[in-house]
């Protein structure tokens with residue numbers, strides 16, 4: 109395996125069209141990067157997520173943005189529910205539909221769990237950093253927990269209000285964002301990526 113490539117520039121393109129994610133990524137990587145710009149601000153299109161894994165989708169989103177000429181970081185993430193055979197998984201955003209209705213998506217998860225004893229779930233976050241010459245560095249982080257109903261808390265985004273991380277009493281939706289950043293799947297992935305590419 110070749111040595112990891114380090115990020116040496118000062119501007120990083122965040123290849124995501126999800127505002128919640130862009131905010132979390134800028135929080136987590138703030139100490140290491142001078143300037144962030146988001147794919148949407150550069151007018152980059154949202155590529156179709158044709159991969160069958162989180163890693164494949166993170167890499168295709170990062171490579172598509174880097175082709176415009178700047179180092180780009182993509183995040184592909186989702187909620188994996190073993191009792192639903194891994195759904196919504198890579199389809200987590202798509203379950204919320206074009207209106208990004210996560211109240212509906214959470215209800216769909218809860219409906220699927222009706223009568224099932226196993227309410228465990230985990231979030232996955234694949235991060236891919238891509239250079240214009242096609243080089244990529246990719247890591248994957250996880251966070252395990254259980255699903256509660258009804259959803260609780262105003263913070264975060266997506267499925268956060270129904271996700272209770274292991275050994276905690278507050279859902280990601282109830283937690284202060286700084287606490288979520290200490291234990292989330294995204295924090296786990298960023299610890300690995302910072303180690304490889306940013307310090």
Ligand SMILES: O=c1nc[nH]c2c1ncn2[C@H]1C[C@H](O)[C@@H](COP(=O)(O)OP(=O)(O)OP(=O)(O)O)O1
Pocket residue numbers: 123124125126129154157183184185186187200201231264265266267268280292294
């Ligand atoms: O920390 C999280 N807390 C709650 N929900 C989360 C989280 N992380 C991912 N999720 C769920 C919702 C999100 O919409 C989907 C990711 O889907 P994913 O395709 O990676 O992102 P996206 O389509 O929202 O934006 P984009 O592809 O432009 O980065 O998984």
Ligand SMILES: [Mg+2]
Pocket residue numbers: 157201
């Ligand atoms: Mg997406």
